[in-house]
Amino acid sequence: MDWLELKPEGLFCAPGAFYIDPLQPVAHAVITHGHSDHARPNHAHVTATPETLAIMHLRMGEGRAGHTRRPLHYGQVISVGDVQLWLAPAGHVLGSAQVVMEYRGQRAVVSGDYKRTPDPTCAPFEVVPCDLFVTEATFGLPVFRLPNPAHEIGKLLHDVRLFPDRTHVVGCYALGKCQRLIALLRNAGYHDPLWLHGALLPMCRLYESLGIPLGELRSATVAQKAEMRGGIVLAPPSAIADRWARRLPDPVVCLASGWMHVRQRAKARGVELPLVISDHADWDALLGTCRATGAQEIWVTHGREDALIYAMGKMQLHGRALRLIGYEDEDEDVPEGDPA
Amino acid sequence: MIEFATLLERLAFTPSRTMKLALLKEYFTMAPDPDRGYALAAMAGSLSFAAAKPAMLRALAMERIDPELFALSYDYVGDLAETVALIWRPEAGQSGDVPAPSLSEVVHTLERLPKAEVPDVIRGWLDTCDASSRYALLKLITGSLRVGASARLAKTALANIASLSPDDIEEVWHGLEPPYEALFAWIEGKAPKPDAKDAPVFCPPMLAQPLENIDLTALNPTDWRAEWKWDGIRVQLVSTAQGERVYTRTAEDIGKAFPDILAIMQDLGSNVVLDGELLIVHGTTVAPFADLQQRLNRKAPTASMLRDMPAGIRLYDILFEDGEDLRSLPFDTRRQRLESWHARLNPSRMILSELIPFTHFGDLAKLRDAARSEGIEG
Incomplete structure (x- = not known):
């Protein structure tokens, strides 16, 4: 052509x-x-x-x-x-x-x-x-024959229940992945407040203003450490292995990405709970x-x-x-x- | 298989010991018998199959995928079992209709499967498993399964379930066989503690503790006994009517690496549990630890190693004699029992660890400072 x-x-x-x-x-x-x-x-x-x-x-x-x-x-x-x-x-x-x-x-x-x-x-x-x-x-x-995202969300929620004293911090891109994760969590029946890294909040607010409800979102940056224990925190992938994540109470590092399908990739990123969710x-x-x-x-x-x-x-x-x-x-x- | 594969995957990515323990505890609580027993065997390193070679996995994959696409994928993933697990496309109508095999089904089938039928059975399993179970299955059948948890950690998790100590598990462990149903029944309070009977099981020994930061003036020297610590490894020799064992202090059975010691114990024919130091000894001279390391590094020694690096034991203690549990007796009484046992049987290549007479703890410090050159650890 x-x-x-x-x-x-x-x-x-x-x-x-x-x-x-x-x-x-x-x-x-x-x-x-x-x-x-x-x-x-x-x-x-x-x-x-x-x-x-x-x-x-x-x-x-x-x-x-x-x-x-x-x-x-x-x-x-x-x-x-x-x-x-x-x-x-x-x-x-x-x-x-x-x-x-x-x-x-x-x-x-x-x-x-x-x-x-x-x-x-x-x-x-x-x-x-x-x-x-x-x-x-x-x-x-x-x-790359990726699993059903609901299955991956199930994995995350199971882990959250199994380790109620730890904080799951999930790395996800600010546009799209973050809001999709939130919606998938809500669809799976998780309605607790979600804690968000400052870089993720503005896009979520925009999604909401465009008619995508995301439930209760709170800023992880201004939150008291103890409030987030046992909860789910979303952050950009660059922040999860960073000092930012280390200030969270006992974090379990998760990453939502299609690349998590291959073990070596997940290992290389130091991820504890890989979530194979891709856009x-x-x-x-x-x-x-x-x-x-x-x-x-x-x-x-x-x-x-x-x-x-x-x-x-x-x-x-x-x-x-x-x-x-x-x-x-x-x-x-x-x-x-x-x-x- | 799915629960086991999920556990494997989670353990592989979890560096934290506490989390591994929680994951193991959850698995052992949720998984049914005999699956959990075979999972435990996998952690203890006693579940290994060589049912398939890499070439067979590759041949199976080629039935379903173009060789060029397989090569590009393998190149990217870098691991054969993982590539096959991810690339495998279940035949239409298979997935979901037939349940994936349980771990015990896999184990039982592989135990009696004629070689010629292996590819067909594995193909069928791959068709019913999800990617994560396919990975675990392929690692298992090629004998390359790595579990991100040691046997000791698994035993600790089991002990946690029943509020026991891991040493309680060790005491019965070596009398048990996969899939350990009696062990799980005991852990869950459904059956009494498994009776090891005459099995040569491990008895957790009292471990050496450093005397640092302790006020020696508060201790009465007459209450204490001193012996040399030799530069070998602490072992437990167990001999019963059912056989002989050499255990490390963490209950690892290293007998196969020390057939010379096993043979001596067999010749003695004494029903006994002894505590001592395993060393390489030439006459009365103790060889450097590096020599022992060479023997420890091999599953079975060569004839020349047995000749050039003969093993010997410095005996510290006796824990059982002719079925009698001596562990509650005072040390001096046990020492007498050890000395008389040794004098009576005069076992070759086993000598008593010398008791060092002293009046003040200061005497010992001097001796220790002088001893470093003699192959004595201190």
């Missing part, structure tokens, strides 16, 4: 003259979701879902989240140049979207990051039939989604693309690795986006 090009700034839709999740400031950026590697500051004009725009505004502050902004609801079609453009839910985090583009009878879908597992904090992924599907491949190896598609979901779109051409933006492209070949699909540098998995130790 020659009207979607790879430029140094990122993926460029030539007939619409816009970039998707560009890595550098551009005139017009269409943003799939609010994670800092996809939503970067200082674009002249930004098109994204209202939720993603709100998230960008919270993280970047006034002015940096696009000089002009165009909120686009899921399914709302607009013309940009010669291109028909709309957004479809990606199921990754609140507001996350696939970018759907139609030009001269061809349809391309850029998924951004996505997952297929139900998530109480965002709209479920929608399969959009297309000719070209651009996918991520964070968990692009057949060993990315696992191997089965990647293959299943690529197949379901009916696309004959699959581009892989980032991740472990070798195995995925090999598997595409076996399915008679044409796969291409874009190897976009700068897209990271948010569970890796990427510095936290400034939560403002």
Whole structure:
């Protein structure tokens, strides 16, 4: 598909003259979701879902989240140049979207990051039939067949009951993972107050203002040590092995991430209770989604693309690795986006 | 299998002893017989199978996955059993319909499974297990299961359940066999303490304590006896009608590494429990600890090691003689019993630890300071 090009700034839709999740400031950026590697500051004009725009505004502050902004609801079609453009839910985090583009009878879908597992904090992924599907491949190896998140939450709650005098501190990314964990805990019947690291609270407040109830949240930073004993504390992954966590009463270090699926990764992070919960598609979901779109051409933006492209070949699909540098998995130790 | 696998996983990631104890306690309380007994055996290192070799696991995996995808995955994960456990895709309709095998089912099956049937049985198990149980299963059948808890820790957890001391467990331990149902029944108050009968079980000895920060002037020298501490390891020799054992002070059976000592005990044919120091001795000269270390490092010694590094015992104490429990007798009485036992049987390569006469504790300090060069620890 020659009207979607790879430029140094990122993926460029030539007939619409816009970039998707560009890595550098551009005139017009269409943003799939609010994670800092996809939503970067200082674009002249930004098109994204209202939720993603709100998230960008919270993280970047006034002015940096696009000089002009165009909120686009899921399914709302607009013309940009010669291109028909709309957004479809990606199921990754609140507001996350696939970018759907139609030009001269061809349809391309850029998924951004996505997952297929139900998530109480965002709209479920929608399969959009297309000719070209651009996918991520964070968990692009057949060993990544991730367990049901409810099972992992059950593990955490069992541990909390077994060690009532200890404090479980769960590392989770500020945007998406944190709120999903809270919602999963609430769904599992845990209604005690949750203690949050200061870097996590503003995003939770935003989620609540956007209609995602999270129950009682309290700041762990100002809390008395004794109050948190036996409770669950959520903190950014960078804080759980840090001095910050050591001030908690008898902490049990947990980390919610798809990488926890592999023992060596969990061990290397010094995690005592690994929770395999990811906001990315696992191997089965990647293959299943690529197949379901009916696309004959699959581009892989980032991740472990070798195995995925090999598997595409076996399915008679044409796969291409874009190897976009700068897209990271948010569970890796990427510095936290400034939560403002 | 699932409960056992969950325990293994949790233990593997938990550095804290207190938490390991709590996890073990919970498992031993919740898991049924005989599963928990086999789990205990795994911790005691007595549950090991060599039913499958790595090549067989790889061959099984290849039935379900493309070799190129397997290679990329193995490269990433770095451990064969874990790669197979994670990559295994149960055949449609299998998962959930048939329950995963229990640990005891696995153990009982492997004990009598003809080699030719091993792949089929393992394939079936892999299909019914979740990833974590598959990992535990594959480690178990390849003889490479590592449990993040020692036998001693497991015994401590059991003792905690019944408010006993771990030494109470040690006293019966070596008379028991997996799956230890009599032990669990006793722990749970459903049966009396298992009777070791004539089994050569371990009797927790009194351990040496440093006399630091103690006001010696408050002690009467006539109430105390002095002996040398030798640079070997403290052992307990147990000999009954059912056999001979050499135990370390933590109840580890090291007899296989010291067949020379076992043979001497067998020749004596005396029903006795002795406390002493295990040393490498040439004539009357005690060899450096490094020589003993070499023998300790091997499961079974070579002929040349037996010749060049012969083991011997310095006897400290006698705890049982002909079924009579001497432990409640005063030390001097036991010492007399030890001396007369030794004089009567004159066992080869066992000599009495010398009692050092002294009037003041100061005499001992001087002796100790002078002794460092003689291979005596102090």
